[in-house]
Amino acid sequence: MYLVRRNRILRTNASIRNLVAETTLTPNDFIAPLFVDEGEGVEVEIASMSNYYRRSIDLTTKEVKELWSLGIKSVLLFIKCKDELKDNTGKEAWNPDGLMQRTIKAIKNAIPEMIVMTDVALDPYSIYGHDGIVENGEIVNDPTVEALAKMSLSHAQAGADFVAPSDMMDGRIGIIRKILEHHDYTKTGIMSYSAKYASCFYGPFRDALDSAPGFGDKKTYQMDYANRKEAIRETMIDIEEGADIVMVKPAMAYLDIIREIKNAVDVPVSAYHVSGEYAMIKAAAERGWLNEEKAILESLTSIKRAGADLIATYFAKDAAKLLNK
Numbered sequence: 001m002y003l004v005r006r007n008r009i010l011r012t013n014a015s016i017r018n019l020v021a022e023t024t025l026t027p028n029d030f031i032a033p034l035f036v037d038e039g040e041g042v043e044v045e046i047a048s049m050s051n052y053y054r055r056s057i058d059l060t061t062k063e064v065k066e067l068w069s070l071g072i073k074s075v076l077l078f079i080k081c082k083d084e085l086k087d088n089t090g091k092e093a094w095n096p097d098g099l100m101q102r103t104i105k106a107i108k109n110a111i112p113e114m115i116v117m118t119d120v121a122l123d124p125y126s127i128y129g130h131d132g133i134v135e136n137g138e139i140v141n142d143p144t145v146e147a148l149a150k151m152s153l154s155h156a157q158a159g160a161d162f163v164a165p166s167d168m169m170d171g172r173i174g175i176i177r178k179i180l181e182h183h184d185y186t187k188t189g190i191m192s193y194s195a196k197y198a199s200c201f202y203g204p205f206r207d208a209l210d211s212a213p214g215f216g217d218k219k220t221y222q223m224d225y226a227n228r229k230e231a232i233r234e235t236m237i238d239i240e241e242g243a244d245i246v247m248v249k250p251a252m253a254y255l256d257i258i259r260e261i262k263n264a265v266d267v268p269v270s271a272y273h274v275s276g277e278y279a280m281i282k283a284a285a286e287r288g289w290l291n292e293e294k295a296i297l298e299s300l301t302s303i304k305r306a307g308a309d310l311i312a313t314y315f316a317k318d319a320a321k322l323l324n325k
């Protein structure tokens with residue numbers, strides 16, 4: 001054969017493959033989600049997320065120091081609210097001495113350079129396990145947005161670098177930006193979960209925070225997984241309303257959406273590699289059906305190749321260790 005193009009030349013050995021690799025993962029790409037609980041010295045493994053833990057503030061701070069030493073620049077906080085503090089207004093969400101607010105302060109105090117992002121949605125605080133206020137069996141948009149604005153301001157006041165609204169109510173980015181501006185929080189960023197789908201892959205997360213919806217599902221606010229154009233529309237509106245970073249969630253089953261959004265916008269795009277995606281790899285690896293390390297790197301590289309500038313992933317620490325090897 002006299003071939004003009006021999007594509008295998010660029011795959012001959014690791015050196016040339018590395019030289020021509022189009023996508024390179026680094027710990028700078030990762031956002032590490034953390035589950036925080038009350039108490040001291042508390043470390044509880046999440047039943048459906050092996051080797052992932054819910055920790056009290058002291059051990060969370062210790063973990064954040066380790067993440068920083070591995071090169072991870074951002075954490076995304078979720079708290080487990082005590083049952084007796086849950087109601088249908090979400091008011092514990094803006095308690096200045098609430099668990100979230102104390103956690104933000106502790107982390108910023110210990111590692112000021114770590115970018116602290118906070119989940120903004122009412123589900124951990126809701127007796128109904130819904131992301132918003134419930135009236136007559138419905139999740140009402142506008143009163144929920146008022147609550148989310150108060151919650152966001154409270155996170156900013158505690159020192160959060162970014163608030164990350166994950167609720168999918170209409171108009172919340174605009175109102176959050178307005179309240180931050182009004183109170184002179186001009187350095188607080190907004191990472192919007194702009195294309196968040198109603199997904200079964202959030203199951204293990206709801207175990208972690210005991211936040212499964214008590215009735216119905218989240219399909220009246222989270223997106224239908226059959227839709228693609230709707231993701232662009234949602235994302236464009238969030239950017240117009242003031243989002244600094246937009247997000248697609250989940251990640252692996254939505255790589256097409258990540259790419260579409262990456263091509264359509266000029267702000268950084270993040271993707272959330274969610275709890276169920278973590279659980280799938282862990283469960284298969286525990287059975288010896290998948291090589292865990294390879295599955296982690298292939299999955300995260302694919303998400304980045306699809307167009308994600310940032311990846312929120314429960315594998316942040318494992319991947320950083322692999323990449324630092």
Ligand code: PBG
Nearest residue numbers: 121123166201202205274275276
């Ligand atoms: C809360 C929230 C959820 C996740 C992030 N923020 C759960 C949900 O919407 O039901 C899921 C994260 C994961 O599964 O890893 N609004």
